[in-house]
Amino acid sequence: MEYGGEKMDLSRQLKNAIGTGKLLFGQKQAEDACARGDVKCVIFASNCPQDFMKALQARHPEVLFHQTMMVNRELGVACGKPFSISTVSVIESGNSELLSLPSNIQ
Template sequence: MSNPKGGDAGVQATGLSKKSKKSNENINARLALVMKSGKFVLGYKQTLKTLRQGKAKLIILANNTPALRKSEIEYYAMLSKTGVHNYTGTNIELGTACGKFFRVCSLSITDPGDSDIIRTMPGADQSKAE
């Protein structure tokens, strides 16, 4: 049976382009390596805490993070000269990429472990990574 609203048009409109899907998989693979071998904290309060302490190396924010939280995290990151990466997926997808069964709006990487995520992320500060 065909869809009365026009078939697969809705799937194509909401789907990611090939380039962003490829980079998203790349980020997910690096995130999985951080989860396995590095140190990180999940959540808004913990992310702010690592930023204030100067321990954060990279911040990753989901694309549906509330605007006020996002701007506050970005402000603290700017003060501590920490890179911020805006994840292309929602908080549900970011949680799944972290291997968790809950939503994650923000995560702070304090030690990347074996991953080269800090060097390869756009927006990551090179001076902080060394």
């Protein structure tokens, strides 16, 4: 993926953040963490339900929202999990560059 002329390997950045930061997985976790004001960025799978994404974005305009081109199964694999993940909430990015992702949901 291209961001400002640089190519970011999202899978590598997710693994880096898992090891050095704090991430939460799933829609319910995202809703709860956003409500507490803990989330800096939410990453959605390409097949995450549109109504969920729009509702979360409307309730929390201060959060960075990014939709990846990976489907939920691929996002789960990228996070090193044996299950599908539709939503990743970044609480602390650690040594990753996840917070430099552009907001791409209108």
